[in-house]
Amino acid sequence: MATDAVTATVATLRQREARRASAGLWRDALWRLRRDPTTLIALTVIGVMVILALAAPLLGDGFFHKTERDQDILSNYTKPTFAQPWLWLGTDELGRSQIVRLLFGARVSLFIGSFGALTALVIGLGMGVTAGYFRGRWDDIVVWLVTTLNSVPLLYLLLIIGVLFRLEPLPFAVLLGGLGWLGIANYARGQTISLREREYVLAGRTVGCTPVRLMVRHIVPNILPLMIVLGMIEVGQLILTESAISFIGFGIQPPTPSWGNMLTNASQYLGKAPYLIYPPGVAVFVTVLCLYLIGDGLRDALDPRLRAGSESRPEGRDGGDRRGQGLAGGTASQGLVHGRAGGPHGRG
Amino acid sequence: MLGGQYDITPEDRIALRESLGLNDPLPVQFAKWVWNVAHLDFGNSFYYQRPVMSLILERVPNSLQISLAALIVTIAVGIPLGILAALRRGTLADHGIRVFSVGGHAIPQFWLGLMFVLTFGVQARWFPIGSMNAVGIDCGLCWDRLWHLMGPVAVISIAGIANLPRLLRTEVLEVISQDYVRTARSKGLKEQAIIAGHVLRNALIPVVTSFGTILLVFFSGSLIIERVFNWPGLGRLTFEAAVNKDYPLVQAGVVISSVLLIVSYILRDVAYAWVDPRIKVR
Numbered sequence: 001m002a003t004d005a006v007t008a009t010v011a012t013l014r015q016r017e018a019r020r021a022s023a024g025l026w027r028d029a030l031w032r033l034r035r036d037p038t039t040l041i042a043l044t045v046i047g048v049m050v051i052l053a054l055a056a057p058l059l060g061d062g063f064f065h066k067t068e069r070d071q072d073i074l075s076n077y078t079k080p081t082f083a084q085p086w087l088w089l090g091t092d093e094l095g096r097s098q099i100v101r102l103l104f105g106a107r108v109s110l111f112i113g114s115f116g117a118l119t120a121l122v123i124g125l126g127m128g129v130t131a132g133y134f135r136g137r138w139d140d141i142v143v144w145l146v147t148t149l150n151s152v153p154l155l156y157l158l159l160i161i162g163v164l165f166r167l168e169p170l171p172f173a174v175l176l177g178g179l180g181w182l183g184i185a186n187y188a189r190g191q192t193i194s195l196r197e198r199e200y201v202l203a204g205r206t207v208g209c210t211p212v213r214l215m216v217r218h219i220v221p222n223i224l225p226l227m228i229v230l231g232m233i234e235v236g237q238l239i240l241t242e243s244a245i246s247f248i249g250f251g252i253q254p255p256t257p258s259w260g261n262m263l264t265n266a267s268q269y270l271g272k273a274p275y276l277i278y279p280p281g282v283a284v285f286v287t288v289l290c291l292y293l294i295g296d297g298l299r300d301a302l303d304p305r306l307r308a309g310s311e312s313r314p315e316g317r318d319g320g321d322r323r324g325q326g327l328a329g330g331t332a333s334q335g336l337v338h339g340r341a342g343g344p345h346g347r348g
Numbered sequence: 349m350l351g352g353q354y355d356i357t358p359e360d361r362i363a364l365r366e367s368l369g370l371n372d373p374l375p376v377q378f379a380k381w382v383w384n385v386a387h388l389d390f391g392n393s394f395y396y397q398r399p400v401m402s403l404i405l406e407r408v409p410n411s412l413q414i415s416l417a418a419l420i421v422t423i424a425v426g427i428p429l430g431i432l433a434a435l436r437r438g439t440l441a442d443h444g445i446r447v448f449s450v451g452g453h454a455i456p457q458f459w460l461g462l463m464f465v466l467t468f469g470v471q472a473r474w475f476p477i478g479s480m481n482a483v484g485i486d487c488g489l490c491w492d493r494l495w496h497l498m499g500p501v502a503v504i505s506i507a508g509i510a511n512l513p514r515l516l517r518t519e520v521l522e523v524i525s526q527d528y529v530r531t532a533r534s535k536g537l538k539e540q541a542i543i544a545g546h547v548l549r550n551a552l553i554p555v556v557t558s559f560g561t562i563l564l565v566f567f568s569g570s571l572i573i574e575r576v577f578n579w580p581g582l583g584r585l586t587f588e589a590a591v592n593k594d595y596p597l598v599q600a601g602v603v604i605s606s607v608l609l610i611v612s613y614i615l616r617d618v619a620y621a622w623v624d625p626r627i628k629v630r
Contacts, residue, residue, distance in 0.1 A: 151610050155571045156586060156602040163590045163598060240456055244572055247458050248587060267462055267576070270470050277466060281459035289454035296450075 025225065025302070032301035039297025042290035049287060053106035066097040077273050090275050092265060101257040102279050108258040109287070112173040113239040119177025120184055120238075121231045127181065128188025129215050129223075133196055142189065146182045154179060155244065162250025172251060176238050184230050191223045225302035229295050236291035243284050259284050381599075390600035395592045400600045404582065408604070410480065411574070411581035413493075415566045417501045422508030429509065430516025430555075431543065437521065445513050452510025461503045461576035468499070475499050480580060500577045504566055515558050519551035526550075553624045556616060563612045 033039055052059070061067075063085055071094040080090040080098075088099045131142035161167075161175065195201060196219065204214050245251035246260025247267075254261055259280040266276035365371055369380065384391065390400035433445040469477035476496050523529065524547055532542045571583035578584070586601030588594075 151613065152602070152606050153571075153609055156605050159571070159586065159590050160598055160602055163593060163595075236454065240454075243456050244458055247456075248572060248575060250590065263459060263462065270462075270466050274466055274470070277459075277462055281456060281463070284456045284459065285451075285454055288456075289451065292450055292454055 029225075029298070029301040033297060036297050036301065038293055039301075042293040042297070045286065045290045046294065049106060049290075050110060052103055053110050056100075056103040056107055059100075059103060066100045071096055077269075079273075080275055090273070092273065092276055093269060098262075098276065098279060101262060102259075102283060105257045105259045105262055105280065106283065106287075108169055108252055108256065109239050109242060109260075109284070112169055112176065112242045113235040113287075113291075115170070115173040116175075116177040116180065116238040116242075117231050117234040119174050120181040120234050121177075121227060123178065124181035124184025125188050125220065125223075125227060128185035129192045129219060131185070132189040132192025133211060133215055133219065135193075139189075142185065146186055149179065150182055154241065158241070158245050159248075159250055162245065166253060167251055169252060169256075172242070173238075176241060180234055180238060180241075184227065184234065187230060188223055188227065191226075192219055195219050195222055226299070229299045229302065232291055232295035232298060236288040236295070239284060239288055239291075243280075385603060390603075391596040393589070393594055393597045395589065395594040395597070400596050403585065403597065404600055404604055407580060407582045407585045408608075410579065411570055411583060413497065414500050414504065414570060414573070414579065414581065415563075417497055418504040418508065418566055419563075421501055421505040422512060425505070426509045426512030427516060427548075427552075427555075430513035431520055431548065433513050433517040434520035434524070435543075437517075442517075445517075449510045449514045452506050455506070457503060457507060458572045458576050460506060461500070461573050464499050464503055465576065477578075500573050500579055503576075504570070504573055508566070511558060512555065516551060516555050519554055520547055523547050523550045549623070553620070556620045556623050559616045559619070560613055563609065563616070 057067075072091065076091055076093055080088060082088065085099070090098050092098060092101075127142050127145075131139040157179065158175075165171075167175070192215075196214075201214055201218055204218055209218075242251055242258065243260035243263070246258045247263050249261070249264060252258035252261055254265075262280040263277065266273070266280070269276060369377055372380070381391075388401055390404075392398065393400050393403060396403060429445050433442045436442055464475070465477050468475045475498060480493065480496050529542060529546055532546050537545075570581060571587060573579070574581045574583040575587055582601060582605060586598060586605070589597035589601060
């Protein structure tokens with residue numbers, strides 16, 4: 001009996017395995033994601049956060065009856081209490097509702113993170129793929145640019161820009177994206193260099209595909225999955241950078257709440273109102289953590305090398321590619337940059 | 349120009365523009381600046397009215413104290429954790445280290461610093477809430493300095509410690525299945541000797557590369573951590589200069605920190621060749 005049960009289970013598993021093998025990359029990824037509780041939870045948390053952020057003005061008017069700028073000097077330094085909804089997280093030195101400000105801050109942080117990452121993805125993919133495809137002079141320029149930008153401490157550079165310009169959310173997002181594409185470009189370049197030698201690209205070339213078509217239709221779809229993973233991680237990194245720059249006072253400027261500048265404020269009242277310091281920090285931490293977990297989960301779901309199970313993993317796509325596995329984690333995209341030492345670098 | 353309370357004559361303005369070199373065309377100004385920088389002359393600070401270079405040289409050692417201490421702590425804690433995670437794969441320790449890695453990446457450093465100041469400084473009063481020395485004590489590297497160092501170093505090291513074990517774990521797992529490790533085992537070496545002499549030596553090679561990233565994190569982090577802990581280092585100097593719109597000082601701060609970063613990259617590459625002698629052959 002027991003043996004029968006086992007055989008039956010094995011049979012179903014085989015069946016499932018077979019069905020999965022026939023499914024396409026994206027459907028297979030979905031199949032995997034649905035069975036990954038950590039990623040699902042992280043996705044839910046981010047989803048709820050995005051909805052709350054989008055609904056912040058509605059919630060402010062209809063539920064909390066406060067906007068992010070309403071001051072109420074008489075009830076300043078109110079400790080968090082359940083007495084009224086707008087006091088759930090207490091008030092600051094001007095009697096502004098912290099929960100409403102937190103929700104409005106989420107709008108800024110999530111917008112900057114996602115829009116910045118999109119910018120980084122577009123620039124990085126464009127630069128990396130063209131550099132890897134055309135090689136030559138253009139490749140030298142891109143590599144030089146990446147190496148140079150990589151040796152400037154980002155926060156110091158942003159400090160200079162913050163001194164010269166007052167940063168509104170949109171230009172700030174574009175700026176962060178414009179400085180954050182290095183890792184993505186490097187990875188896209190490495191992958192393109194190995195993919196352009198593949199038979200199907202050669203076949204495309206022999207039937208007369210233009211370079212643009214080869215890149216857009218044959219190379220980019222192959223690196224897109226991992227680009228999405230890198231993009232997710234980038235969103236998290238940009239949210240961290242934004243909060244840090246806003247914290248030191250050179251990012252989003254005070255009337256507009258952001259998680260970073262709420263902490264600037266809180267740090268001035270450590271003794272009097274210590275409760276102010278927890279919510280924005282926890283918000284950043286949870287958001288970034290969830291984004292990293294989603295990135296991790298997506299990588300597991302999308303990486304074709306992991307598909308066949310861990311034992312029969314095909315050989316790396318080319319020498320030194322191994323290093324590319326360290327995708328997850330905060331400094332991952334930079335890890336990839338520095339992982340070049342043994343990688344597919346140079347033309348020889 | 350200065351709020352009208354100082355009577356500035358047009359002649360003064362012209363003289364000031366002349367003395368700051370603002371009458372030259374922009375490319376000439378830039379060329380002059382680059383020329384001077386090449387001679388390590390960043391001009392005078394607007395705010396302190398002193399040569400920028402001497403201001404910076406005063407602060408660099410303070411910043412290096414934090415970075416070096418953080419590097420030592422990161423290596424001392426991160427490498428054993430990485431080996432532990434690899435050798436005890438799948439156990440509670442491994443999972444714990446993984447959770448710590450992901451968490452350590454996601455936590456904003458400055459917030460961690462603020463929490464440290466709030467919890468251990470303001471509330472528990474175990475650690476000082478900022479600065480380098482207690483009032484009236486300046487003894488170089490003594491107990492008082494170490495006591496003040498602990499907060500910033502702990503906070504900065506968290507980022508490095510989150511990075512290192514994860515990388516090292518992958519490498520150790522890969523090396524441990526190599527033939528030479530099996531050979532070492534079969535000739536009866538002690539487990540510690542195998543780990544230290546055969547596994548670690550090879551697993552460390554790619555890890556050295558990751559120090560570039562870790563150093564970058566330290567340098568960027570110092571800007572904010574020095575502000576949180578009120579540490580008189582290069583980061584805080586640059587930050588305060590930015591607040592005061594003291595452009596020569598900000599420029600110099602960025603250039604010097606970039607140079608320090610590049611120098612540490614070079615040191616990393618030297619260390620790379622030292623850990624992996626095959627590099628020299630290539």
